[in-house]
Every structure is written in C-alpha cells, then in structure tokens.
Amino acid sequence: MPRIIIFVLLSLSVLACSVKPATDYVIGHDFSRYQHFAFVATPKDGVVSIDSSRIEHALIRSLSQKGISQTTKEQADLLVNYYIESATELESYGSQIGVGIFSGGGSIGMSSPILYRERYYGKLFIEFLNPTSHSIVWRSVSQSRLLETMGTVKRAEFITAQIELMLSDFPPKDK
Template identity: 35%
Template structure:
C-alpha cells in the first residue's frame, strides 16, 4: 500500500513538472512565415521614455529569443512585427504563521474554537508579451506568464525568472511547432 502511495505521489509530481508556465494565444489567420523583422512598439521615435530595471531585463530576453528565431531587429517603421510587453499587477492573499484551535467534549461530539492564520496582501506582476502585425495593426500572438514577479525577489532571481519565462514563451512561437 505504501509503495502505491509513493508511486502515485511521484507520478503527480512528474505531471505537475510538465505543466506549462506560460499560456499563449494567436490569430489562426496570420501567416507567421511572412514575419522576418521586428521592433519594440515604444521605439516609434515619438519621445524618449526611461526603461525600468525589469523593462531592460525583458527587452534583453526578448531580443535574445527573437535572434534565436532568426528574426532581424529593425526600426519600427520597417518592422513586420511590433513587440509590446507589460507587467500586469495582481494582488493575492497569502497566509503566514499558524492559526490556533481549542476544543473540548466527549464521545463523537464536542465544541471547538479556532482562529484563522494571519493573512497579508501580496502585490505580484504577471508578464504579458504581444506581437502585432504592422500592416494590420492587430495582435497576432500573445503570451502570458503563470509565474509572478514580486518585490521580495532579488535582482538576480528576477533576471533568471524573466529569462526563463521569456524563453518558454518564445519556445511556443511561431505557433504550431510544439
């Protein structure tokens, strides 16, 4: 019996490890073989903006992955695809510590009191990357991370996480090659 439980546990862990950390969507009418060049959407020449630390990490990862796809980085007015990204802020509740319980009684019945563990709000960010066709001005491919960035992560961990997530996103580009 214990061996069955152990085998079932190992199988469940293996299946959980196979779950994807990103979700992608795409326009099935788009001909992805026609795209050979790209630019970041905000590099249209309309004013300069400051790039955040995570923004720089994301840009570097996207550029690396699109280079691996043999796509050429060009100016925005020459590009087949424009790359847009954002970190979507989300809140979640996280419990920490332990609750306390107390009970009394006899036979199968009794009374009890318990307190819930303390809860705090945690701000997290989910990375979303979109590729838009410059001729139609429509998004043709989108990827969203299931892993989150948060303020408790070190700069090195954030860079590694962004690199891993962006690599996994672009492993599903172009669609249909999985």
C-alpha cells in the first residue's frame, strides 16, 4: 500500500510541474462518434523504438479509458499519429556586470555572454486524423522537454504523464 501512495504522489508531482500542452482541434467536429482507433503507420523496417513503444502503450491506455479501443487500420474510425520532434535552444553563460562608484559619479559596465551551449530536447506531438479525409481533427503538442539525459524510469514516467496531460481535455467541448 505505501508503494501505491508513493507512486500516486510522484505522478501528481510530475503532473503539477508540467506545463499545459498546446492543443488545437476542428471546432464543431463530432468527437463522440469515435469508438475505434489505429496508429497511422509503423516504421518501414518494422523496428519500433523504445520511446515509440512507451508512447503507444500510454495512448492505448488513455484512449481505452475514454471508451476508444484499438483495432485494425481498416476498421478504425480514428487514426492516431505521434512523433517526437527534435528542438534546440541556446544557453548562454559567462555574462558579467560591474558597477563602479568614484568621486565624479558612477558607472555601470556589462559584457555579453562569453560562451554558448546548444541544448537538445524532444517535443511530443499527438495528432488524431479522420481516416476518410486524412485530415487532422485534433492535435496536441507537449510544452515540456523530453531530455536525452533522463533515466529510463524517469523517461517512461514523463511520457506517460505527458500523454495523460495531453489527453486530459479530450474529447474537446466547444465553448
């Protein structure tokens, strides 16, 4: 029992620290009609990455909790596409600020950053497509960073928490 409580508290803390994902959808679309989904495609060589497997398991679990079950691509009334897009940001360090006071007044000196480091991370995208028109009807983009330096357990927990957060408002309700 204590393990379950610890797991729930850790999961809640991960969700509490998460940034709300960016979600977009077709206004007026009837999302209640979806009962069966299939993933858009598997890799041509048949090899599924570790993260792809984690994403698929989390999507299957989250969508089944919403009453949408997995089926074959031919029988699906909803197609699910996901991917992790690489992104970078520049991190600068080494800036200096100096303040000086002397008898005739004062001055402020400042230098720009001396060193830059490029940081790589992944952004998780989930898209739901209408199988007849092959158009996207719902899309969510995680605003949290999937880092290569995350450990195995933390990475798996991050992906699960992000997908739960991304699907928390699905199906959307028009306002």
